[in-house]
Amino acid sequence: METPPPETGPTSAPKRPGTSPWLRWAAVVAVALVLALGIDLGKRALASDRVQWQTWASGNGNGLDVAAVGSAGAPPLRLVRFTADWCGPCQDMKADVFSRRDVADAIHAGFRPVSVDLTAPAPRDAALAQRYAVDFIPTLLVLDPSGLVRGRYTEPRDPDGLLDWLAKF
Numbered sequence: 001m002e003t004p005p006p007e008t009g010p011t012s013a014p015k016r017p018g019t020s021p022w023l024r025w026a027a028v029v030a031v032a033l034v035l036a037l038g039i040d041l042g043k044r045a046l047a048s049d050r051v052q053w054q055t056w057a058s059g060n061g062n063g064l065d066v067a068a069v070g071s072a073g074a075p076p077l078r079l080v081r082f083t084a085d086w087c088g089p090c091q092d093m094k095a096d097v098f099s100r101r102d103v104a105d106a107i108h109a110g111f112r113p114v115s116v117d118l119t120a121p122a123p124r125d126a127a128l129a130q131r132y133a134v135d136f137i138p139t140l141l142v143l144d145p146s147g148l149v150r151g152r153y154t155e156p157r158d159p160d161g162l163l164d165w166l167a168k169f
Contacts, residue, residue, distance in 0.1 A: 049094045052102035053081060053115035056128065077150070077169055078143040079111035082134045085119040089156040090138045099157045106166050111142070142169050 083090040097103055107113050116125050118137060129132075132141055132149060140162075142151035153165050 003084060027093050030104070032043050034067055049098045049115050051098045051107050053113045054082075056114055056116050056125070074111075075111050076145045078141075079107055079113050079166075080132075080141045080143055081115045082118060082129060082132075082137050082139045082141075083115060084117065084137055087118075087137050092157045093138050100159050103159050103162060106163055110166065110169060 013092065083093075085091075116128050118125055118129060121129070132139075132143075136154070138154070138156055140153040141149050144150050151169060153162060155161055
């Protein structure tokens with residue numbers, strides 16, 4: 001008895017692992033997400049923070065540079081930004097808010113911008129966050145020359161809202 005020749009055509013081809021339509025669909029979605037994330041990160045990298053942030057000084061115990069407060073033309077109020085490199089909303093603020101010229105101009109006109117980096121906080125930075133009850137980031141504080149909080153802003157990615165808030169001071 002002769003065995004019939006093997007059938008040819010698409011129905012007789014052995015199934016290879018990984019050719020499931022669901023697996024192909026998942027791979028397409030994964031590639032699309034990676035590309036979208038890469039484009040978003042690229043936009044963030046291209047957006048520059050126009051605000052010239054200074055680091056927190058330790059001079060008089062409250063972190064404010066007394067000489068700078070008394071110098072001609074230096075605004076007495078500090079705008080203190082608590083941020084971190086690993087904080088997505090912080091990076092969004094940098095890309096979407098602090099990159100705007102009108103926001104940077106308003107900050108430089110009325111405040112001394114100071115930044116506290118909590119990426120890998122030194123004990124001093126962690127103590128500042130605790131002292132000013134910074135429970136999440138990004139947080140912006142307006143401090144008077146004595147270090148008292150005059151305002152707190154925690155709404156990320158709202159340039160117009162930030163401008164309205166800054167105008168109160």
